[in-house]
Amino acid sequence: MAADILLTILTVVFALMVVFSKRTVVAAFSLLMTLLVIGMIYFQLGTVFLSAVQVLVNAGAIAILFVFVMMLIDVEQFTNNRERNKWKLIASTITVLILLGVFAIVINNNIESLSAVNLSDNSMKTLFAKLFDVYYLPFELATMLLLAAIVACVVLATHDKHQSEEELIEAHNVEEKQ
Amino acid sequence: MLEAAIEILLKTVVILALPLGALPLIIHVERRGAAFMQKRLGPNRVGPFGIFQPLADVAKFMFKEEVHPAHVRRFFYTAAPMVALVVAILPLACIPVAGPIEAFGRTIFPEVFRSDMGIFFAFAVSALGSYGILIAGWASNNKYSMLGALRACAQMVSYELSLSTSVVAMIFLYGTNDIHGMVSQQSGYWLGFIPQWGVFYQPVAAMLFLIGIFAESNRLPFDLAEGESEIVAGYHLEYSSMKFALFFMAEYIHMIALSALFIIMFFGGYSLLPGMELIAGKSPILLVILQATSLIIKVAVMIWFFVWVRWTLPRFRYDQLMNLGWERLLPLGIVNLIVTVLFVYFRNR
Numbered sequence: 001m002a003a004d005i006l007l008t009i010l011t012v013v014f015a016l017m018v019v020f021s022k023r024t025v026v027a028a029f030s031l032l033m034t035l036l037v038i039g040m041i042y043f044q045l046g047t048v049f050l051s052a053v054q055v056l057v058n059a060g061a062i063a064i065l066f067v068f069v070m071m072l073i074d075v076e077q078f079t080n081n082r083e084r085n086k087w088k089l090i091a092s093t094i095t096v097l098i099l100l101g102v103f104a105i106v107i108n109n110n111i112e113s114l115s116a117v118n119l120s121d122n123s124m125k126t127l128f129a130k131l132f133d134v135y136y137l138p139f140e141l142a143t144m145l146l147l148a149a150i151v152a153c154v155v156l157a158t159h160d161k162h163q164s165e166e167e168l169i170e171a172h173n174v175e176e177k178q
Numbered sequence: 179m180l181e182a183a184i185e186i187l188l189k190t191v192v193i194l195a196l197p198l199g200a201l202p203l204i205i206h207v208e209r210r211g212a213a214f215m216q217k218r219l220g221p222n223r224v225g226p227f228g229i230f231q232p233l234a235d236v237a238k239f240m241f242k243e244e245v246h247p248a249h250v251r252r253f254f255y256t257a258a259p260m261v262a263l264v265v266a267i268l269p270l271a272c273i274p275v276a277g278p279i280e281a282f283g284r285t286i287f288p289e290v291f292r293s294d295m296g297i298f299f300a301f302a303v304s305a306l307g308s309y310g311i312l313i314a315g316w317a318s319n320n321k322y323s324m325l326g327a328l329r330a331c332a333q334m335v336s337y338e339l340s341l342s343t344s345v346v347a348m349i350f351l352y353g354t355n356d357i358h359g360m361v362s363q364q365s366g367y368w369l370g371f372i373p374q375w376g377v378f379y380q381p382v383a384a385m386l387f388l389i390g391i392f393a394e395s396n397r398l399p400f401d402l403a404e405g406e407s408e409i410v411a412g413y414h415l416e417y418s419s420m421k422f423a424l425f426f427m428a429e430y431i432h433m434i435a436l437s438a439l440f441i442i443m444f445f446g447g448y449s450l451l452p453g454m455e456l457i458a459g460k461s462p463i464l465l466v467i468l469q470a471t472s473l474i475i476k477v478a479v480m481i482w483f484f485v486w487v488r489w490t491l492p493r494f495r496y497d498q499l500m501n502l503g504w505e506r507l508l509p510l511g512i513v514n515l516i517v518t519v520l521f522v523y524f525r526n527r
Contacts (some may be wrong), residue, residue: 025316029254032309039302052298060305061335064312068331071316071324124355 326412
């Protein structure tokens with residue numbers, strides 16, 4: 001029980017550090033720690049496979065790419081400008097609403113039912129039978145979310161409001177001639 | 179409760195004492211091996227054949243002045259060697275040095291962390307291995323260290339993929355992810371003397387795994403993270419005395435842990451070496467000792483192989499490394515995985 005509480009507190013603290021830390025790389029490492037502690041929570045619940053996958057995929061592959069890119073392009077230089085974000089209010093309202101929704105679900109339902117995916121039967125067969133049967137819709141929705149994120153990333157990375165694509169190619173050609 | 183705690187403590191001591199005790203010996207073998215390959219003598223002054231040289235090195239590491247460069251990021255700079263060592267040691271927790279032992283009226287498993295998902299745990303933890311190097315390179319606040327860390331990180335992430343495909347292929351082939359199950363499937367013989375090791379079923383997976391180990395532990399020909407002739411010493415450039423020694427230890431322990439995993443999956447793990455059954459007899463204690471000896475001999479051969487390769491092959495160029503990883507090994511691994519899965523599917527029908 002003490003371990004559960006400690007891990008929960010650590011998760012929240014690291015998650016807050018991701019948002020509030022001034023230095024981007026520190027934020028990335030906090031994200032890594034959040035993912036690791038969530039892995040430990042899975043471990044504490046006795047689901048070694050889930051915990052291993054959490055560490056292997058999220059901490060070992062995804063977070064490392066975050067850190068890698070941040071170090072590679074030296075993000076610090078972009079984060080020092082204190083521009084006011086005009087979407088701040090809307091974004092935080094939506095976040096608070098979602099958080100309240102999650103709380104409402106947790107309070108309205110019996111807490112016991114949250115551990116419905118009882119994985120004390122720790123085999124992969126049971127896990128994946130559940131994943132592709134009972135939880136198929138949430139699973140597919142999660143993949144759609146990832147797809148949306150990929151599209152958003154591509155748009156954000158390639159969209160430049162000052163230059164259209166033709167202009168960019170032209171500028172590139174001129175550069176090459178010189 | 180107390181009994182279980184003592185059991186875990188004892189296992190931990192054994193599994194830590196084995197690689198840490200072997201470390202000076204391995205370093206000595208490495209240096210003498212290098213000398214042997216380059217037709218020179220190597221360290222031979224301290225004790226007979228210079229075997230006390232590693233002890234002298236340890237004393238030097240401990241008493242050397244610790245230099246803290248002024249420009250480092252202090253917290254991360256101090257944390258990095260510890261992260262590297264802890265992450266290197268953790269996979270050892272799931273490696274059994276012998277089979278299950280029937281004693282005191284119950285079955286005792288020799289690994290510290292007993293779970294049939296142990297192999298996933300080991301690979302998950304060893305996937306974190308690049309963080310120690312990455313943190314060190316970034317905290318050193320120096321362009322050579324940074325370059326070394328970025329190289330190491332990109333290399334480890336790339337080769338982890340082909341390594342994982344080979345592991346998944348082996349799990350499909352054995353039909354189990356329990357380490358003891360894998361070993362027991364490899365303990366038979368063909369024609370009475372050829373052991374049924376996984377390497378004979380899956381030579382491609384074995385090759386991918388072997389190359390993966392070299393890349394994961396940053397050993398030559400994949401030591402781009404250090405690359406003395408290009409980036410001075412890479413990620414550990416700013417580290418001196420015991421902090422450097424921790425990185426050094428982490429590299430060797432990572433090597434030992436990955437070699438042990440390789441041997442479990444492809445060379446029969448702790449199953450007896452051919453000929454050992456004749457003396458094993460019926461005594462369970464003797465059997466356990468022989469099993470542990472078999473595993474240690476196999477790991478020792480692997481370590482010698484590491485030394486051999488290190489002083490034989492030159493370092494890859496960075497683009498060669500990336501081409502090999504992404505354009506050769508990964509497709510090969512995926513094809514191998516698909517073929518294995520189809521084979522297992524039709525065999526089990």
